[in-house]
Amino acid sequence: METNAFSEIFPLFDFASPETLEWLLTVVEEQDYPKDTVIITEDNWGKAVFFLVSGWIKLRYSSKENQVTLDILGRGDCFGEMAVLDEAPRLTEVIALSDVEIISISAQRFIQMLYKEPQLHHRMLQLTVKRVRQFYRRFLLPQYTAKVRVVKMLIALAENYGQSTERGTEILYLPQRDLADLAGIKPEETVKILESLNHKGWIEIDKSHRTLTLTNLKQLNHLVKQL
Template identity: 25%
Template sequence: MISGTVKISVSSPDGRSAILNLIGPGEIFGEVAVLDGQARTADATANTNCEIFVIDRREFLPFVQSQPALAMKFIELLCARLRWTSDQVEQVILQDLPGRLASALLRLTEKHKLAQGGRTSAVTQQELSEMVGMTRESINKQLRAWAARNWVRLEHGAIVVLDAEPLQALAGAGSEDD
């Protein structure tokens, strides 16, 4: 990704969808299909205007085979993605709804690493609902409760994390607290 945001998602036959990841500038996607030559495991949809650099598998594989350092970087990337996916599965199975939402917000804001004034995640409540398996209404209710505690600030199309500590506690404990 050079610029913009791409949504990585899957859909069920009955029309439900789940967002697996949001990819931003400097990140890559589609690496599994490039490496194994199989169909993509998820859909990639531009969330904003995007500039994307496309790599052809026929050219990429010989190049990566001749560059061991690049091959190692790809292995590291795949390991990081596997760990991230394992964390997501663990959250869905073991965390309650507030814990899953807190984990998702922290994961998204960590990508941006913004300093003082909070960490902003340019994500809609609908997108969050598709990421954590909650209804948009439940997301809204939880975010408003956290906003009342000054943990987050809601902006149009974005959520600003003002105090990460209580969210980290929820993410770690999966507490029933709202």
């Protein structure tokens, strides 16, 4: 991968020097994972930082009684950095929601890179603040109706990871259970809401290609502000 392409996919490295990017691309490892693969178990955090070149993953909390999807990440995002910076145990695992391409850098080299590039310290702090803000917004979701919760999650995924097409902004068609977990509602409610949005023409679902296109972001944003 060329350094320009790397910084284009990962905005975190916008201000990294060309020398740092060139060094980074010589030390990273590339991995491909098919859909439904467990990429990281709860015992394997803290060894490396991972960058999503393509595809979708979910962070899931698992116990003997239950499994809950905590977050969905897509192309251009990273994960594992907090476990490297904070060595506290993690109770989550990472699952591939689609075929994914990932590059990783060892924890030691990641820390070395942060010391080498002060700007990256600042960008990592911004990323951490962004994640905290997102979880804070999720914490406030229960005050909204089920429909608004689902729409808010769809808009967030589209803004963070969506791909522009002629029809609108395309994201992964998530399993209803995962979207329901994010919205804090029951899967059957999620199905009805998606069917309603699809019927109105505000989204388009292509189950064969596992895509969901937000065809009317303006109306969806209006719905969120209205209710």
